[in-house]
Amino acid sequence: MKLQEAVRKPSLDGSPLIQNRVFYAIYAVALAVSISIWFIAFRAPLRGDETGSYWLICEGFSGIWQRHFVSINPPAYSYILWLWTKLLGTSEIALRTSSVLAMLGAAYLLYLAARELIDSEFAVIATIVFCLNYSVVFEAIDVRPYALAVLFTNAAILTLLRLRRNDSNWLAALFGLLAAAIVYLHFLFAAILPAFLVCFIVFKARSLKILVRQGSIALVVFAAACIPLVAGLRYLFHNPSSHVVIPSPGWLYLIPPFMPGMLTLSATLTALYFIARNRPIEVTRFEKWQVMFVASLASIPVVILYAVSVGTSLNVFTSHYHRLSAVPGISLCWAMLVWQFRSKAVRATFCVIFVTLTVASYLFSPSSKEHDFSWKSALEVVQDLSSKDNAPVLVCSNFIEANYETMPTDSPKTDRLFPQLSYYKITSPIVPLPEGLNNETKRVFLPFLREAEQKHERFLAVGADQQHYSSAELDWIAQTAQGEFFVRTVGVYDHVRVLEFVPRDGPAKP
Secondary structure, eight states: HHHHHHHSSSSSOOOHHHHHHHHHHHHHHHHHHHHHHHTTTTSSSOOOHHHHHHHHHTOOOOHHHHGGGSSSOOTTTHHHHHHHHHHHHHHHHHHHHHHHHHHHHHHHHHHHHHHSSHHHHHHHHHHHHHHHHHHHHHHHTOTTTTTHHHHHHHHHHHHHHHHHHOOOOOOOHHHHHHHHHHHHHHHGGGGGGHHHHHHHHHTTTOOHHHHHHHHHHHHHHHHHGGGGGGGHHHHHHHHHHOOOOOOOOGGGGSSSTTOOHHHHHHHHHHHHHHHHHHHHBOOOOOOHHHHHHHHHHHHHHHEEEEEEESSSSSTTTTTTGGGGGHHHHHHHHHHHHHTTTTOOOHHHHOOOOOOOOHHHHHHTTTTTTTOOSSSHHHHHHHHHHTTTOOEEEEESSSSSGGGGSSSOOOOOGGGGOOHHHSSSSOOEEEEEEEESSSSHHHHHHHHHHHHHHHOOOEEEEEOOSTTTTTTHHHHHHHHTTTTTTEEEEEEEEETTEEEEEEETTTTOOO
C-alpha cells in the first residue's frame, strides 16, 4: 500500500476515534509549549548585532539606502523593520515582536509544507522539532533578518512542493520570486537554492517541455530580481575574513546539525520504552521522491556552507544561525525518522519526551534568560560614572570589521562600527577603538594616554570581555596605563567589562 493511501485512513493502528483526539491534544499542547520557550529571553536587552539593525534605520527611511552600502546584507529587512517601528515604536519588546511574528509564520508554512509532503500529524511533529531547534529559538526573538529569511524559505519550500503537481507559469514565477526574496534578506541563505534546483529538476523530470518552460520562467524572475544584489555580493566576498571572528570548522561540525542531543536521547528513550513493553513497532516506507526532497533540503545547504568555510576565509559554518537555512529540511528529516514508526502511541510518546527534555534544558540553563551578551547594563554604568565630570570613554567596537579600518574621528556615536551607542546613549566624549588589539589600537590609545596624563584626566574603557572580542585589548590598555593611573575594574556586566582610570597624582583616589 502506498504511503499516501495509508495516511488517509482514520487510524493506522486501529485506535478508536477518541484516542486519536487524545493524541492530537497531546500534539497541540506540545506545540504550544515548544513555541512558549521562545519567550524566555524575550525581555533581554539587545545584543550588539541587533543594535546594528537599529543603526540602519535610526536615521529614518531616507537614511536606510545610504547606510546599507556599508552593510553586508541588502536593505530589504531594514525597510521592513523601519515600517514596523512606525507602527509599534523602537522599544526592545516592539523590535523583538517583529521577529516573533515572522518565525510564527515560518512555523505555519513549514506545517503546510509537511502536510503537503505526508499528512497533518507528520506536519505537527515536524513543526514541533522545528520550533525547538536552538537556532529557531534564538532567532525568533533576534532583531535580525534571519526569522524573515526562514519565513520566505519555508514559503518557497511549500511552493516547490505544489509545483510538483502543478504546471502553472504563475506558480513558477512565484517560486523564482520567493527564491530571490530569500537572498534579499540574507546572502548566506542562498545555500538552499541548489537544493531547490535539484528538487525542481527531479519533480519535473517526467516532462522535459514543462521542466524547461517553468524552469526558464522561475530562473528569469529570480535573475531579474537579484540584479540589485550584485554590489552587495561583491562587498561580502571582498576581504571575506573581515566579516567573521570564528575559526574554520573541523569535520566534526558536520555531525551536530543532524544529531542534536535531545532528539537523539528522546528517540532512544522512546524506543527503549516500547521495547521494554514488548510492543511491536511497524515501520513505514516512503516514496523515493519524498526521501530525496527531505534529504536535499537538510544536507545540501550544510555541505555548501561547510565547503565555503573550509575553502575560503569566510568562516560562517560554526555560527548556528548561519546554518538556519537547513533547519526546515533537518526538521522534516527528523519527522520522517519518527514517522518510521506507524504507531501513533510511539510518535506521541517521542514528542512528549522530546519536548519535556528540551524545555527542561532551556529552563535550567543559567544563560536561558540571556540573548547573547548585551551592552545595555555596562553602558548604563559608564554613563553614570562618566557624567560626573564628562570623563572620556574608550569604547571597543563590537564588530570585527573595525579591525580592518581606521577609527572614525567624527561622530563615533553614530558610526556603523559602534551601533550600540545609537541605541544605548552615552553623553560623554567617545574615543573609538577596534574590536581587538592591533596597530590601530596603539595608534589611537597611546596619544590619548599621553594627553590624559598631561591633563590629569580620569577616563573609562568598555569592551566585550569574551574570547575573539576585546578582552586582550582591555588587558593591554590597563597594563599600559597602570604606571600613571590607578586602574580599577568597575565590573563585568552581561559579559561587557568596564574599567576606570584615575590619575595617581590627581585629587581623587579610587
